[in-house]
Amino acid sequence: MSAAAGGSLGPVGIGAFRLERPEAGPAVLSIDGEHDLHTAPELRRRLDELIGLRDPIVIDLSPSTFVDSSILGVLLDARRRASEDGVTLALAQSDGSLAVSRVLEVTGLRGGLPVHESLEEALAEAVKGSK
Amino acid sequence: MSGGPPQLKLTLPARSDNVMVVRQAVAGLGEAVELPDQRLADLKTIVTEACNNVVLHAYPDDEDGPLEVSASINGDRVEVVISDQGQGFKPRAESDGASLGLGLPLIASLSDDFEIRGGAGQGTRTRVTLGFEAPEASQNGAGEPASAADRTELAVAPGEAVRPVLARVIGALASRAEFPLDRLADTVLLGDAVSSRGPDDFADGLIAVTIKDADGSLKISVGPLVQGGAGRLLRAMDIPAGERGSLRKLARGMETRSASTPEGEAAEYVEFEVAR
DSSP states (O other): OOOOSSOTTSSOOBOEEEEEOOSSSOEEEEEEEEEOTTTHHHHHHHHHHHHHHTOOEEEEOTTEEEEOHHHHHHHHHHHHHHHHTTOOEEEEOSSOOHHHHHHHHHTTHHHHTTEESSHHHHHHHHHHHHO | OOSSSOEEEEEEEOOHHHHHHHHHHHHHHHHHTTOOHHHHHHHHHHHHHHHHHHHHHTSOTTOOOEEEEEEEEETTEEEEEEEESSSSOOOOSOOTTOOTTOHHHHHHHHOSEEEEEEOTTSOEEEEEEEESSOTTTTTSOTTSOOOOOSEEEEEEOSSTTHHHHHHHHHHHHHHHTTOOHHHHHHHHHHHHHHHTSOGGGBTTSSEEEEEEEETTEEEEEEEEEOTTHHHHHHHHHTSBOGGGOBHHHHSEEEEEEEEEOTTSOEEEEEEEEEEO
16 A cells, blocks of 8 residues: 655645455555545545445554544544444554654544554454454 | 745635645745754644634634634744634534544643633634744653643633633643543533633733643642732632532642742732642
């Protein structure tokens, strides 16, 4: 999976979402570029849809260069709803941007969500939880 | 580039798709003065969260009022002012992508100093100062949780914004310090007692509170107060608070301190600590 061009200080990374749904294994939703209040509703819609399919989900924050509190709110909410519906949802951020790392640390959500340090770890967690 | 220190001013409709524009503009200013990466990241978060407050809370749903931003560099500090001409931070029942109240604590955590002023019909103004060096995080090695400026100084102009802002900020800090629910309620009651004091008791005419997060407890300092203001606030704390005794008993080590303001005027402070 390719990372977004540029680090946290790179060119303006307009936010995008990329979904991979392999034959086997969890669906992986990658959050790419900068995301905030404006893209939060789209993220919420996509996660609602995925949770509705009841397959395990991994959210990969590695390519994201910025997320704000509204995105964190959507992630927290998705995690809660997934767990209520018996859907496993795991998060990952490896070699991520400084801006995203900072908010995860400061809010305590790296441990609280939790956010795994590699995509492999998150994938394993999602598979394990769905069994 | 010529002229004075770098600065920018930006006015645009308070819409969610404009927050990114403000973030990039202010980040550009930070880059121009070679703000270290970590502080640039913090600056982007702070500006975004302050703009979110305006977009979400300043104006009625069907109205895009102005979002005004100014940023300037003063020596080794960046100062950003985000203001609106709205009705104050009105709580909303439901907004898509609601921030769950993480916005203000993030601003408090990442800035060196922040101040929100507002009141009925006069708009809200958030002023944030951020040094080029992170207060503590720069000394911590990698792996340490990024720690924030451990002190929050809040000054709110008298009016309807005082109670919600105080309750929200104190509540947020207590919640972040993992206060159990009943203690959380106590901290909000203490905030209410402080906001019940009129502006006449405060030396600057602003309801001023400094909150320090000290390892599981909050050290709260109210002031600068005018002479006699500390006594009046303490008496206000003596009012009964149901089965918990008086409000004063909710806090420990309540004391008054006399000191002078940065302007050299005599002032009083009421200080107390709330523990988990």
